[in-house]
Amino acid sequence: MRRHRHRIFQSKFDLILNIGVIVACVFSIFPLYWLFTGSVKYSNDITKLPPDWFPSRFTLKNFQRIFESYPAWRWLLNSFLITTITVLCILLVSALAAYALSKLRFPGKRLLFNINIACLLIPIEIYVLSLYRFVHGAGMQGTYWGYILPCVVYPMGVYLLKNFYDEIPDAIVEASELDGCGRLRFFFKHALPLSKPGLGALAILSYVNVWNNYLWQLLMATNDDKSLTVVVGLARVINSTGTGTADQSFFDFGLQYATATFTAIPMLIVFIIFQKYFTAGISAGAVKG
DSSP, X not given: OHHHHHHHHHHHHHHHHHHHHHHHHHHHHHHHHHHHHHTTSOHHHHHOSSOOSXXXXXXXXXXXXXXXXXXXXXHHHHHHHHHHHHHHHHHHHHHHHHHHHHHOOOTTHHHHHHHHHHHXXXXXXXXXXXXXXXXXXXXXXXXXXXHHGGGSOOHHHHHHHHHHHHTSOHHHHHHHHHTTOOHHHHIIIIIHHHTHHHHHHHHHXXXXXXXXXXXXXXXXOOSXXXXXXXXXXXXXXXXXXXXXXXXXXXXXHHHHHHHHHHHHHHHHHHHHHTHHHHHHHHHHHHHHO
């Protein structure tokens, strides 16, 4: 009898929990849905009350204006190249640093790891001015190197990958050295493939972080529109949609929604493609950590 009551209680609890998860998902997805549907509406339809939950008048003119009036494809290409090259550098540098902190023996090893952890607590706003002055003085503002090099060091990536390399037995590393396998060869041939889940998770985290690094991209931007990234370029589009007088102004909400959608779609595609690697990497890192 008690078991039967327990099963009934458990089934009711699971039902309530599932309903709560569904409600939470709806609230999480609804802003994205409203953004996408607003991008194919006219501005008057976006602001009217009661609102149209589904587009009553479908239009693609908002996206058409982005491509006709602004070099949006060039902005997208800049963001893709900058983000991809930066992420590849982050993966290589983070993996090498994490492996060194995990398997090599040298003075100050623990101190370096503690400094890396401390760097996780320091926001970019604290040192961004000094970093900007250095990059500007080196003549790299507005260039790909100015966007990429300051973002290559990623302390979170070192911390994440170190958990994977800590699980590799030291005996295997020592045995490979006795067999004539050098440290770099062992790293690229054995250690790096073993950390694929962590590399996948780190790739997504760093890709989103670099793509949306608006503050640094804004500092690196110049007056040349073709050197902008998609985040900064479309932000300028949004800020330029206000027209009118001080007493009466009009904001082109359709164009604003379209620019925000155009910025978000590449990240959604990346996450959907690499979702399984992200889930596996975060789960494995949490267990091994």
